[in-house]
Amino acid sequence: MxxxxxxxxxxxxxxxxxFTVCLLITVYGCGYTIHGKASLPFDAIQxxxxxxxxxxxxxxxRLYKALTEEFLKNxxxxxxxxxxxxxxxxxxxxxxxxxxxxxxxxxYEVIIKxxxxxxxxxxxxxxxxxxxxPFIVSFSGSGPLxxxxxxxELASERAVRDMAMEIIAAIIYR
Numbered sequence: 001m002x003x004x005x006x007x008x009x010x011x012x013x014x015x016x017x018x019f020t021v022c023l024l025i026t027v028y029g030c031g032y033t034i035h036g037k038a039s040l041p042f043d044a045i046q047x048x049x050x051x052x053x054x055x056x057x058x059x060x061x062r063l064y065k066a067l068t069e070e071f072l073k074n075x076x077x078x079x080x081x082x083x084x085x086x087x088x089x090x091x092x093x094x095x096x097x098x099x100x101x102x103x104x105x106x107x108y109e110v111i112i113k114x115x116x117x118x119x120x121x122x123x124x125x126x127x128x129x130x131x132x133x134p135f136i137v138s139f140s141g142s143g144p145l146x147x148x149x150x151x152x153e154l155a156s157e158r159a160v161r162d163m164a165m166e167i168i169a170a171i172i173y174r
Contacts, residue, residue: 041172042120044082045071054093059112062157063090066164074168086171088116088128095152098138106142110155112163118171128170133162 047067052060067086068078092113099107113132119125137159139151 042076042082042084044077044079045084045086046080046082047071047078048085048087050087051089053089053091056093056156059090059093059156059160062160063114063164066161067167070161070164070168074172076168083121085119086116086167087119088114088167090114092132093156101142104142107138107140108152108155109136109138110152110159111137112156112159114163116167116170126171128167131163131166131170133159134166135162137162 047064050060050063050067052058071078090112092111094111096109096111097105097107098109099105111132113130116128116131117125118128137155139155141148141151
């Protein structure tokens with residue numbers, strides 16, 4: 001009886017040890033890292049002019065707001081006189097039809113892309129070309145026009161937020 005108990009204890013210990021090793025390999029081998037505030041490239045930034053050369057109105061205002069929120073979430077303050085300056089141009093806003101039913105579009109994809117520049121206090125510039133949402137941002141609709149426009153606005157907002165996250169990821173992690 002004592003032999004069986006000690007055997008179960010040893011087996012339980014080995015299973016726990018194996019589980020712990022697998023967990024550690026998974027966590028440290030997956031490519032994810034935790035970045036603290038000390039590892040950020042700077043602690044404040046100025047969001048300079050965001051130009052919108054598309055036909056979609058107010059994208060620059062939405063992006064400015066989304067960038068401000070994302071910088072703050074990542075521990076970077078936004079000040080008008082900060083040493084680092086971010087500027088850019090939104091150059092593409094496209095609605096692609098993803099699916100049709102009886103020659104009527106029922107699902108759309110929103111694509112937003114732009115080029116951005118980061119200038120450091122000494123005047124060095126980094127360029128980030130063709131930044132956009134890394135995800136497919138789509139919406140469905142075949143009902144009344146006001147519903148379709150509302151869905152388009154929500155999808156556009158999501159695409160702009162994704163674009164802001166991509167810009168900040170490019171700045172912080174590249």
